[in-house]
Each structure stands twice: as structure tokens, then as C-alpha cells.
Amino acid sequence: MNEDLVGKVAVVTGASSGIGRELARGLAERGATVLAVSRGSGSGQRVVDELRLSTGNERVRFLPADLSSLAEVRSVAALITAEEPRIDLLVNNAGAYFARRTTTVDGYEATFALNHLAPFLLTHLLAEGLARAPQARVVGTASAASRAGRLRLDDPMLERRYDGWAAYSQSKLANVAFTVELARRLEGTPTSAYAFHPGFVDSGFGAGSTVMNRLLRLAARLFARTPEQGADTGIYLATSAEVAGASGGYFADRKRIQPKAAALDRGLGERFWRLSEELVGLTPQERAALQRAQRAA
């Protein structure tokens, strides 16, 4: 075991398959305590058992949560905080594509809820834990799909006309815009934020929903990179000293790349942040957690 993360605590969402499983493996191999979050207790626990065995690291644990539910984001955050008061790495990776408009238990459009609101809320709820680490990092799995996205402040959940691609590309642009704004709010603190595009990866992504997705899966098997290759830039961002001064950056293949201009638009980023705060129902104390991290710097 490469031991450079021994003593560090990492939370990885969507660690039960694909890119997330390899992100969790990479961090566990380096000795981190890994809290793996996803739904499906059977599959999640099986993956964690396999990760423990293959990495020789017993400190990999499974925490079940359906992150499309705000209540479950809150309960898993409470569980994490109770188990690990200090968090060194938060990898917001869980995500999905919904070909048809689906709503969550909160009545929100599922892509927006799972891919954007969940990491937004989880990061806030873990802000104090992150602030207790000497140099915490928040890493988000975004996508090149962000280039096709548009942040629709007037209709973020595509109530007027749903299109799976519009919803997905917006959510991935939201991941990049969130990273940029988070880094700005955390400027001067020891916590950094990064987003990355993993490439086109042959994972469980989009499995079985429509003919289009099945064709994509076939293409993936023929042309895509492996989940391990897809996770490489994420592990690099979580661990490398080379990116220490690059908070707010968007990366692909270990290189900083220019995101879509909308992700860098400060006015839009702030308005989108406020809308997200309202939609997740942040309490004044929860909002203050991030501000306290800023003030403590």
C-alpha cells in the first residue's frame, strides 16, 4: 500500500460503481479512510468488501444514502460528521442521466437534484469537518457535457419542456460553476475545490434506460476508457501538490482547461448559488458554516 494518505479521511459519493469505485480504490490504496456513499445496500457493501480486499485497507466503509433526497443527504452528512469530525477529501461524484423527466421525493427534477443540489448541500453540511483538516479538498466529477449546458435560473428543473441532454449538460455546468464559486468563497482558507472531466468512460452510466442509452453503452464498450483511467484526474486532484495553487480549476487528463464562460461569470454564479441555497433549504446556521470557515482563515 502506498501510504501517503494514511490518517486522512475521504468521502466519495457514487463509489459503488464506475469512476467512483476507482476513485475510492485509488484513495484507499494510498491509505485513506474512505467513506463510500451510494444507494443499494447490497451492491454498496459488496463493492466496499472488494475494495478492502484488493487494497488491503480495512478502513473503507459503506454509508447508504439516496442522494436525490435532501433528507437522506442530511442524514448521511450527520452520520459522517458523527463518525469523522475532520474530513480531508470530499469527492462529489455520484450522478446520473435521466432520459425522461423524473421527480424526487422532494418534487424536484431528478438530474438537477442528484447531480447538482446533492453535492451543493453535502458540501455545506460537511464544511465544518472540511475546515478542521489542515488542507482539505473538494473534488467534483463534472463532464465535457458542461460545454453544452445552460444555467436556467428561470426554469432550472425544465418544467416547461424536458430534454434529458439539456438537464444533464446543465447539471454538469452547475458542477463547474459551483466549484468556481466555492473556491472564490473559500479563498484564503486552506480548503481547495476542483472539478474534472473524466473522459468518455465505460461505466454503469445510463445503463438500461432507453435505446439511445443502450447504443451509447455499446459505443462505450468499443471506444471508451476504463473507469480506472476515468478516475485518474480525480485522484490527481485529490492528492497532488502540483494543484495546490489552482483552486477553482477545471481539469481533464491532469491539465487545467478552460471551462465554458458561463461557469466563470461571477454574477450568474452568485445568483445560481442563492437559488440553490433556497432550493435545498439551507438554515442560517448551515449557511454560516462556510462563512465561519472563511473567517477562521
Ligand SMILES: NC(=O)c1ccc[n+]([C@@H]2O[C@H](COP(=O)([O-])OP(=O)(O)OC[C@H]3O[C@@H](n4cnc5c(N)ncnc54)[C@H](OP(=O)(O)O)[C@@H]3O)[C@@H](O)[C@H]2O)c1
Ligand atoms: N461515464 C462517462 O463517460 C462520464 C463522462 C463524464 C462525466 N461522468 C460523470 O461521472 C460520474 C460517475 O458516473 P459513472 O460513469 O461512474 O456512472 P455509474 O457507473 O453509473 O456510477 C454512478 C454512481 O452514482 C451512484 N448513484 C446514482 N444515483 C444515486 C443516488 N440517487 N444516490 C446515491 N448515489 C447514486 C451509483 O450508485 P447506486 O446506483 O448504487 O446508488 C454509482 O455508484 C457522474 O457524475 C457522471 O456525470 C461520466
